[in-house]
Amino acid sequence: MGISSFYAYNITNMFLFFSMSLVFAVDNFGPLQSISDGTTLVSKNGMFEFGFFSPGSSKNRYAGIWYKNITVKTVVWVANRCNPINDSSGSLTINDTGNLVLLNQNKSVVWSTNSSEQAKKPLVQLLDSGNLVLKDEENTNSEAYLWQSFDYPCDTLLPGMKFGWDSRMVGLNRQLSAWRNWDDPCSGDFTWGTEFVVQNQTVPESRMRKSGKNFIRSGPWNGLGFSGFPELRPNALFDYEFVYNEDEFYYVFKLKSNPVITILVLNQTTGTRQRLTWVEAEKSWKVYYSNPKDRCDDYGLCGGNGNCVIGDNPVCQCLKGFKPKSEEKWYLTDWSEGCTRNNLLNCSDKGKDGFVKFVGLKMPDTAYSHGNRSMNIKECRAKCLSDCSCVAYASADIKEGSGCITWYGDLMDIRSVPSSGQDLYVRMPASELGKSGAKVRVVIIVASIGGVSGVLLLGYFIWRTKSKGKKPKTVENGNQEEDLELPSFDLFTIINATNNFSASNKLGQGGFGPVYRGKLEDGQEIAVKRLSISSGQGIDELKNEVILIAKLQHRNLVNLLGCCIQGEEKLLVYEYMPNKGLDSFIFDQNKAKLLQWDKRFQIICGIARGLLYLHQDSRLRIIHRDLKASNVLLDNEMNPKISDFGLARTFGGDQIEGNTNRVVGTYGYMAPEYVSNGQFSTKSDVFSFGMMVLEIVSGKRSTSFSQQKEDLTLSGHAWTLMQQGMAIELLDSCLRDSDHNLQEVLCCIHVGLLCVQQRAADRPSMSSVVVMLSSDDHVLPCPNRPGYFMETESPQRYSDSSLTSLVTISGTEAP
Secondary structure, eight states: OOHHHHHHHHHHTHHHHHHOOSSOSSSEEOTTOEEETTOOEEOTTSSEEEEEEOOTTOOOBEEEEEESSSSSOOEEEESSTTSOBSSSOOEEEEOTTSOEEEEOTTOOEEEEOOOSSOOSSEEEEEOTTSOEEEEETTOSOTTOEEEEGGGSOOSEEOTTOOEEEETTSTTEEEOEEEEEETTEEEEEEEEEEEEEOSBTSOOEEEEEEETTEEEEEEEEBOSSOBTTOTTOSOOSSEEEEEEESSSEEEEEEEESSTTOOEEEEEETTTTEEEEEEEETTTTEEEEEEEESOSGGGSTTTTOTTEEEOTTSSSSEEEOTTEEESOHHHHHTTOOTTOEEESSOOOTTSGGGOEEEEEEEEEOOOGGGEEEETTOOHHHHHHHHHHOTTEEEEEOSBTTTTBOEEEEESOOOSEEEOTTTOEEEEEEEOGGGSOTTOOOEEEEOOHHHHHHHHHHHHHHHHHHHHHHTTOOOOEEEETTEEEEOOSOBOOHHHHHHHTTTTOGGGEEEEETTEEEEEEEOTTSOEEEEEEEOTTSSOOHHHHHHHHHHHHHOOOTTBOOEEEEEEETTEEEEEEEOOTTOBTHHHHTOTTGGGGSOHHHHHHHHHHHHHHHHIIIIISSSEEEOSOOOGGGEEEOTTOOEEEOOOTTOEEEOTTOOEEEOSSOOSOTTTSOHHHHHHOEEEHHHHHHHHHHHHHHHHHOOOTTTTTTSTTOOOHHHHHHHHHHTTOGGGGSOGGGTTSOOOHHHHHHHHHHHHHHTBSSGGGSOOHHHHHHHHHOSSOOOOOOOOBTTSSOSSOGGGSOTGGGGGSOOOSSOOOO
16 A cells, blocks of 8 residues: 555544544544543453553553453453553554554554554454454455454463464464563563474474473373363363464364353462453352362472372372482472483393383473374384384374374473373383283372272281281170281280380370380381270270271271280280371471471371261261371371271261260360260361361461460461461461462461361361362351360360360260
């Protein structure tokens, strides 16, 4: 278009410039029209608005797009995000080259669409989709845009917006970058985009980065989706579409129902990618899902050749055929160095190497890999086997069953994703393939493997015991006999193992007697609970503990190996827990530093899962009745195991509560209704659990505030802090300067306070607790005042033993 014809067109439209009102009633404008600060464009459907705004508490002005028809102003795109105007003098207009430009008070260009193409009749329009476009009115193709905001997203992905790259437009890679903060929309250091990192550029994947470093990785595109993002699949609200051809690769989501308002946002403050859905009834955004969704999303958490398995404890496991590079660091939950091979590959004799097939995995980082879209899986195997430096291979396109990716060096950032993972073939020496050298298939279902292994080990132990002449004995109580169905140890075996119960072998003193460390002749370490005659735990309590634990199988419950009943000696033999009780760590100023927040959170979740098993998932509903920090033991990997079932009670059928005329337990952990009237239920265990959660977070005992002027308990102190908006002050002082997940800490405090509420009916069930601890977007109710909020007498004046006769109630004791 010539300059003269361009201005002729402008003159014919000049009258529009003088007749425009402060707020545009239309969705577009042309040359010699402008948008000044205070005027806006509104899409035809009334959904979106384009104009000037100031974010948060900032006085700077920005040109942007936001939702018009919702009460919470939500900006979805910003033009001059890093070049603000410091007053209200800004204006938007079409310049003489046909570009949309943002001008400041001095008429200097602050921002421009910078399109190289020039239109005969340029027009700026805000579409119903929220896309701001620059087009030529004379072009009959309605989607032939010279420029569009959808090609330059900020922190928000709208329905219909493409996320990915287009090779036909030089340098166009549509990616998201979070705002720096609520007051500054300029690009922060948190980004999400798609990229090629595979040699020969054949397999794309998406990555989130913080400060340029990998934060979350999707796994390579496999023809159906990203194995690391199982949530990116069709659902009731919207459909997903992936397009991959020689010109472009992009992801887009489209709404199934127009009334639904949903967006995908990068949140710099929380460091998450969130799917938000507007709930009109509540006038607020709700989190549909977010990433990272769990620890296994963290890039390279388990190091090279490590596999992250959420739900397992610890979450990091070495792949079959590998072992930790540093046993010491691995034990301390520092998995960054990853795993190394048990045995070296035999490259000189390629026929002796083979492959182990792992299924249900997010594929390793493709930074050190090669891709070939024309190969099939057999050719891929042959290629890898012929290259000494190739360590693994997989199909590049599982939809078509074609393509090849081969990896070199350590396999980084693997996790188990049963719902969307794929097969990975890892190279192994013959020694790891079995005697026949045949292919081995490894299914990553750790819980099942662990359960089967436990059964096999227990069966072997019983067989070995019987083969030595140790048969399960019966315990006689009056005229009744009951087969314990558990190996019985000879007293002399225990005496020898514990060095005749020497003081040097004593681990501690429980409510019913001392506990000793021992070692059997075969080298197995054990812990022996020796019930004292005056302990109050007689044959009934021992039978109760043996029978209960013998029937329970859970990784967060202590493993009972056997018992010994000879004369007045009543002994229980457990697996040895090298780290003793949880109390020995959290209440010790020096050892507490060894339990950083990540490990404390794992311990809280492990106790919750164990208690849920007792209340709901075991064959009998079991109430522990004496849950406390000293009754939670820690194994060599600091996994929690609930112990001491001497006071436990079982419920059958629909029974949900019971009463007792002999209240026993530990003050500070017992629920108010149990202390006052002997009533116990699953909710009394929930109360004890809540107290433990607050202790683990704070590093203080439940009764540690009883001597203060306010005479508050720990739960009362925590509740007061929450009411003041200072809940984080409860966190153990030794953790405040270290890395910790603020959201997890506050969640645990909140859950702990919900569990210690005065009324049993107000407390959540353990199944709800597990959900609350594992969900990032669960809305938690406000906790009421906790039990024992204000005590008139010091809880420390009652010893454990005196509590046995503290309350007397008419009636019979529950079974």
